[in-house]
Amino acid sequence: MIPLSWYLTLSAVLFTLGVVGVITKRNAISMFMCIELMLNAVNLTFVSFSSYFGDVTGQLFVFIVMTVAAAEAAVGLGIIIAIFRNRETLDVDDASILKL
């Protein structure tokens, strides 16, 4: 049996990679993919706790998280397409119309 802490470590590493990607990337689509990576790391945490405590409730949470991730991706990519139509770029530094 693999210790729970190994799965948690892997999940933390994946989550941090996602955070670093969101911070350093400037392409909006790449940032979205890093957000998916973070959501997936959290799902791994949920499933490992659910498996180690012998309770399937964690897997229900994962199901809901996946639904929210799919909805977020659909709406976010719609917004990205709308921004691209207006500005002809995906660089998030250029989408600063709300900035004071």
Place this chain on the structure above:
Amino acid sequence: MILSGWESFFFWVFAFSAVIAALLTVMASNAVHSALFLISTLVSVAALFVLLGAEFIAGVQVLVYVGGVMVLFLFVIMLVNVGTEERGGGEELYNRPAQVGASLFFCVLLFVGLISAVNLSSAHFRAQPTTPGQSIEQMSAEQALVRETEQGMVASATGTSKISSDTERVGASLYRYGGLPFEIASVLLLVAIVGSVLLARTAKQEAAADDLAPETRAELSGDEALGIK
């Protein structure tokens, strides 16, 4: 701690491939490469879900994430293919000390968190044996009776082999305890479909649906009169 056996072998293989693919996702400058590496990360994590005994979640991960969300990503990259390359690249990262500083801060946070988490978890979280009969004392007597009867039968007679018992448990508790969240999730998906269709419309489609602000309509018709025709 050194583990031996097939389980730890597969854990190492999939954990390494997940971490390396995630690293390449973050480092790739082309968005298509990034998406392909993210797909391999997701498949590796799905394999880890199978190792953890969550076959249903693993299947949903492959179907929904890899088959749905990532294909959507690739389609959008195809639609907006101008500017998929990050401008600059590696050397320009040094010109952005704020981003690099924040990334380093998160890495240090991860390191400290990992040290304390591993110390804590070795003391508190004992792995429970997850044989099929381990949760019998938590079940009611009736369920335990059913489980005992099923265990006495041959695998094909129960209609559920060992590998699908997780799916059965997730489905049962999804409809028993998670009915309201399930319905909310379906409404959320409907709202997301309508919202993304509304957001991604072109001006021409908005005009066809008679859904424009008056000044925008005047501007559009002016453009058409001057420029195109």
